[in-house]
Amino acid sequence: MHKFKIQPISTGYKEAIGGVIENKTKPVGALGRLEELALQIAQIQGVESPEQVLELINPHLVVFAADHGITAEGVSPYPAEVTYLMVQNFIGGGAAINVFTRQNNMQLLVVDVGVKGDFAENTPHFLKLKIRKGTENFLHQAAMSTPEMHAAMDAGITVANGAAAKGCNVIGFGEMGIGNTSSAAVLMHLITKLPIELCVGRGTGLDDAGVLKKTAILSQAVANCTLKNTEPLDFLSYFGGLEIAAMVGAMLQAAQNKMLVLVDGFIASSAMLVASEIDSAVLDYAVFCHTSGEKGHARMLEHMHARPLLDLGMRLGEGTGCAVAYPIVQSAVAFYNEMSKMSDLMAPR
Amino acid sequence: MHKFKIQPISTGYKEAIGGVIENKTKPVGALGRLEELALQIAQIQGVESPEQVLELINPHLVVFAADHGITAEGVSPYPAEVTYLMVQNFIGGGAAINVFTRQNNMQLLVVDVGVKGDFAENTPHFLKLKIRKGTENFLHQAAMSTPEMHAAMDAGITVANGAAAKGCNVIGFGEMGIGNTSSAAVLMHLITKLPIELCVGRGTGLDDAGVLKKTAILSQAVANCTLKNTEPLDFLSYFGGLEIAAMVGAMLQAAQNKMLVLVDGFIASSAMLVASEIDSAVLDYAVFCHTSGEKGHARMLEHMHARPLLDLGMRLGEGTGCAVAYPIVQSAVAFYNEMSKMSDLMAPR
Numbered sequence: 001m002h003k004f005k006i007q008p009i010s011t012g013y014k015e016a017i018g019g020v021i022e023n024k025t026k027p028v029g030a031l032g033r034l035e036e037l038a039l040q041i042a043q044i045q046g047v048e049s050p051e052q053v054l055e056l057i058n059p060h061l062v063v064f065a066a067d068h069g070i071t072a073e074g075v076s077p078y079p080a081e082v083t084y085l086m087v088q089n090f091i092g093g094g095a096a097i098n099v100f101t102r103q104n105n106m107q108l109l110v111v112d113v114g115v116k117g118d119f120a121e122n123t124p125h126f127l128k129l130k131i132r133k134g135t136e137n138f139l140h141q142a143a144m145s146t147p148e149m150h151a152a153m154d155a156g157i158t159v160a161n162g163a164a165a166k167g168c169n170v171i172g173f174g175e176m177g178i179g180n181t182s183s184a185a186v187l188m189h190l191i192t193k194l195p196i197e198l199c200v201g202r203g204t205g206l207d208d209a210g211v212l213k214k215t216a217i218l219s220q221a222v223a224n225c226t227l228k229n230t231e232p233l234d235f236l237s238y239f240g241g242l243e244i245a246a247m248v249g250a251m252l253q254a255a256q257n258k259m260l261v262l263v264d265g266f267i268a269s270s271a272m273l274v275a276s277e278i279d280s281a282v283l284d285y286a287v288f289c290h291t292s293g294e295k296g297h298a299r300m301l302e303h304m305h306a307r308p309l310l311d312l313g314m315r316l317g318e319g320t321g322c323a324v325a326y327p328i329v330q331s332a333v334a335f336y337n338e339m340s341k342m343s344d345l346m347a348p349r
Numbered sequence: 350m351h352k353f354k355i356q357p358i359s360t361g362y363k364e365a366i367g368g369v370i371e372n373k374t375k376p377v378g379a380l381g382r383l384e385e386l387a388l389q390i391a392q393i394q395g396v397e398s399p400e401q402v403l404e405l406i407n408p409h410l411v412v413f414a415a416d417h418g419i420t421a422e423g424v425s426p427y428p429a430e431v432t433y434l435m436v437q438n439f440i441g442g443g444a445a446i447n448v449f450t451r452q453n454n455m456q457l458l459v460v461d462v463g464v465k466g467d468f469a470e471n472t473p474h475f476l477k478l479k480i481r482k483g484t485e486n487f488l489h490q491a492a493m494s495t496p497e498m499h500a501a502m503d504a505g506i507t508v509a510n511g512a513a514a515k516g517c518n519v520i521g522f523g524e525m526g527i528g529n530t531s532s533a534a535v536l537m538h539l540i541t542k543l544p545i546e547l548c549v550g551r552g553t554g555l556d557d558a559g560v561l562k563k564t565a566i567l568s569q570a571v572a573n574c575t576l577k578n579t580e581p582l583d584f585l586s587y588f589g590g591l592e593i594a595a596m597v598g599a600m601l602q603a604a605q606n607k608m609l610v611l612v613d614g615f616i617a618s619s620a621m622l623v624a625s626e627i628d629s630a631v632l633d634y635a636v637f638c639h640t641s642g643e644k645g646h647a648r649m650l651e652h653m654h655a656r657p658l659l660d661l662g663m664r665l666g667e668g669t670g671c672a673v674a675y676p677i678v679q680s681a682v683a684f685y686n687e688m689s690k691m692s693d694l695m696a697p698r
Contacts, residue, residue: 030664094687095688099683338451
C-alpha cells in the first residue's frame with residue numbers, strides 16, 4: 001500500500017506574496033488568472049520575502065501509454081493497435097505532443113506501462129516500465145490485479161522522482177491508450193456519483209449511436225462488477241487503465257516533491273480525481289490546463305472546483321493541453337519576477 | 350480621406366488546407382480552435398499546396414499611447430498623469446507588456462500619438478508620432494478634429510507599413526491612455542446600438558458608484574454631441590481617442606498588407622469595431638486574443654462574431670492579451686507545419 005505525505009501549501013505568506021503582486025505597475029487584479037497562478041506557485045515554492053523570485057526548472061511532460069481490454073467491445077472508433085502506432089509516432093517525433101513540447105522547451109518523456117508490443121530500447125525520451133501488455137476487458141473481469149495497479153503507480157512514482165532528481169519542479173501528465181476514455185468515464189461515474197450518461201463522451205470521435213453503445217457497455221460493466229470494496233483504488237484497479245494508475249502515482253508523488261503538477265484533459269483529470277480522493281492536498285499543486293471537448297470533462301472539473309487555463313475545444317490527449325498552456329504558466333512567473341513596482345513608478349522624479 | 354483595399358481571404362483552397370489538417374496524426378478536429386487558427390493563417394498566407402508551410406515572421410506588438418480630455422470628469426480612478434508614467438515604464442522595460450513580449454520574442458514598439466509630455470528621443474522601441482498633446486474633453490466638444498483623426502490613422506498606417514517593411518507578417522495592437530475605456534464604451538454604444546449601461550465598465554478599477562458616475566457622464570456626452578454625420582469615423586473623431594484612431598488605421602493597413610492582426614482587449618477591440626465598419630474584410634485577418642474582464646467586452650465581441658483565444662480575466666490593456674496568447678498562434682502554425690501524416694503512420698511497416 002502506498003503512503004504519500006503531501007504538505008498542503010503554505011498560506012502563511014499569502015499576504016506578503018499578495019503585496020508583491022499588488023505593487024506591480026498595473027491596476028490591482030488586472031492580470032486576472034495570471035495573478036492567482038503566480039500566488040499558487042509562490043506558495044508552492046515557499047516564498048518568504050518580496051525579493052525571492054519564482055522558478056520553473058527543467059519542465060517535463062510525461063506521456064504514459066497502455067492498452068485496454070475494453071476495446072474488444074468496440075468502444076472506440078480506432079482499433080487498439082493505434083496505441084502502439086502512436087507511441088511509435090512519439091518516438092519518431094511527429095506527434096502533436098512532440099511539436100508542442102519542442103515549441104515550448106519542455107522535456108518529453110514517453111513511458112510504456114502497458115502497451116501491447118515492444119519498442120526499440122534506449123530510444124531518447126522513451127522509458128519502458130511495462131507492467132503487463134494491456135488490461136483485461138473490464139466488462140467481464142477486473143482490468144488488472146491490485147498488485148499490478150500498485151506496480152503501475154510505482155512506475156509513476158519512479159518517473160516523478162526521476163524528474164525531480166534532475167531538478168524539475170514543474171511536470172505535466174498526459175496519456176495515450178485507445179479505449180481510455182471508457183476507464184475515465186467509469187471512474188468519474190463511480191467517484192462523482194453523476195449518472196453514467198453525463199460521464200460518457202465521443203472519445204476520439206464516436207457518432208451518436210456509438211456513444212449510446214459505449215454508454216450501454218459501460219453501464220453493463222458497472223452492473224457486472226463484483227467488487228466488494230469501494231475505495232477509489234479498488235475502482236482504479238477494476239476499471240483501469242494502467243496509464244491512469246501510473247498518473248495517479250506520479251501526481252501524488254510530484255505533489256509530495258512540491259512540484260507544480262500540470263493536468264491535461266479528461267483522462268489525466270480522472271487520474272487527478274482519483275489522486276484527490278486519496279489526498280485532497282494534491283489539488284494545491286495542480287494546474288488544470290484546459291477544458292477538453294470531451295463531454296464529461298467540464299462536470300468532472302466542477303467536482304474538483306477546478307478552472308482550467310484554456311478552453312480551445314481540444315480533445316487529443318497526449319498532454320497536448322499542458323504543453324500548449326505552459327507559456328501561460330511562464331507568463332505568471334515572468335510578470336511576478338520582472339515587472340517594476342508601482343512605488344518606484346509613482347515616486348517623485 | 351483614407352482608402353483601404355483589403356482582399357477578403359481566399360476560401361478557394363479551404364478544402365486542400367483542410368485536407369492537410371485532417372491528415373495529421375490525430376482524430377479529426379481534435380485540436381479544436383488550433384485547427385481553425387491554422388486554417389485562417391493558411392488562407393491569409395495563400396497556401397496553394399500541401400507542402401507549403403506557414404510562417405510567422407518578425408512578430409510585432411505595437412502600443413499606441415495618448416491622453417484623454419474626458420479624464421477631467423473623473424471617469425478613471427487613476428490620474429491622467431499615469432499615461433505619461435506608464436510610457437516611461439514601457440521605455441524603461443518594466444511594464445507587463447515588456448515582460449510578455451520579451452518572454453515570447455515579439456518586437457515591442459511604443460508609439461506616442463498624443464501623450465501630454467515629452468520623452469527622450471531615439472529610445473529603442475519608442476516612436477514619436479504625436480498628433481497633439483491629449484484630446485479635448487468630449488463632454489463639451491469634439492475630442493479631435495477630422496484632420497487630426499486622419500493624422501492619427503496615418504500614424505497607424507505608417508507603423509503597420511514600417512513593420513511590414515521589416516518582413517513582419519503578424520502584428521498585435523495594444524494601448525495606453527488613462528480614460529480610454531470611456532472612448533471605447535461610447536464608440537461601442539453608438540456602433541452596436543446597445544444601451545450605454547452595457548458598454549460601461551470599471552476600467553482600471555472604479556467601484557459601483559464610480560461606474561454609475563462614469564455612465565452618467567458618458568450619457569450626457571452623447572446627449573451633448575452636436576454631430577450631424579453619424580459615420581463611424583465621425584464618432585471616432587468626436588469621442589476619441591488618438592490611440593484608438595491610430596489602431597483603426599494600423600489594423601486596416603495591416604490587413605491590406607495581408608498581416609495577421611492580433612487584437613487585444615476592450616479598447617483595441619473598439620478600434621477593430623470601427624475598422625470593421627469601414628471594411629468588414631479586416632475581420633478575416635483578425636485574431637481576437639482574449640476576453641477582457643472589462644464589462645462590455647464580451648458583448649462587443651459577440652457583435653463581431655468573435656471568439657477570443659483566452660479568457661483569463663485580464664483587463665490590463667497594453668496589448669498584454671496579445672502577447673500572452675501569441676504562443677497559441679505559434680502552436681497552430683507548429684502543428685500544421687511539423688506533425689506527421691496519418692497516411693504515413695497507418696502505412697504497412
